[in-house]
Amino acid sequence: EIVMTQSPATLSVSPGERATLSCRASQSVSSNLAWYQQKPGQAPRLLIYGASTRATGIPARFSGSGSGTEFTLTISSLQSEDFAVYYCQQYNNWPQMYTFGQGTKLEIK
């Protein structure tokens, strides 16, 4: 089973600043990685798939990069609505298996 590890667990950033979230896979997943945003009491929202492609309607301040085992989600200028929990997900063997990281909580500094 591929294990996804996100860091840090909690990230404190001021509005308007840049946030960088990391995700590491225990083995290569090529570019088969997605990022999701989840706010309290809401379902997750797809942000990025294919490691770097923004989903429909996602603002350009969200960007993804990486391949293989190391991935990064960058939010270029944090807005108040961006403070949430972010999950990475690998789907290298979709539809047979998907695994999520444990999440990074992005909080206001």
Place this chain on the structure above:
Amino acid sequence: QLQLQESGPGLVKPSETLSLTCTVSGGSISSSSYYWGWIRQPPGKGLEWIGSIYYSGSTYYNPSLKSRVTISVDTSKNQFSLKLSSVTAADTAVYYCWRGGYSINGMLYYYYGMDVWGQGTTVTVSS
């Protein structure tokens, strides 16, 4: 606009079977470009993929739950369902249904992520 809505009992007794249904509206579950499935989230914890289904009935399950999970589809009702048997308190969670899109280009398959989600339904396992 496609919407998903989970429904089912919010309280299930230990050792019994949890049963949930996801109703698809604003689109057809029989589209050849999508997989459908379930994910759960225990209170205060992360996301766990439970399983996936194609409209034809092909299913894929998380190995950790495989012995207890059944996902089925009813194209006439535009619904798919989850059954989880022999539940314990560890199965208490918010259960989400989702849609995942893909396309085929020659021999290559492209997956576009889980782009539509239900609002989630809370299931508590307790006597």
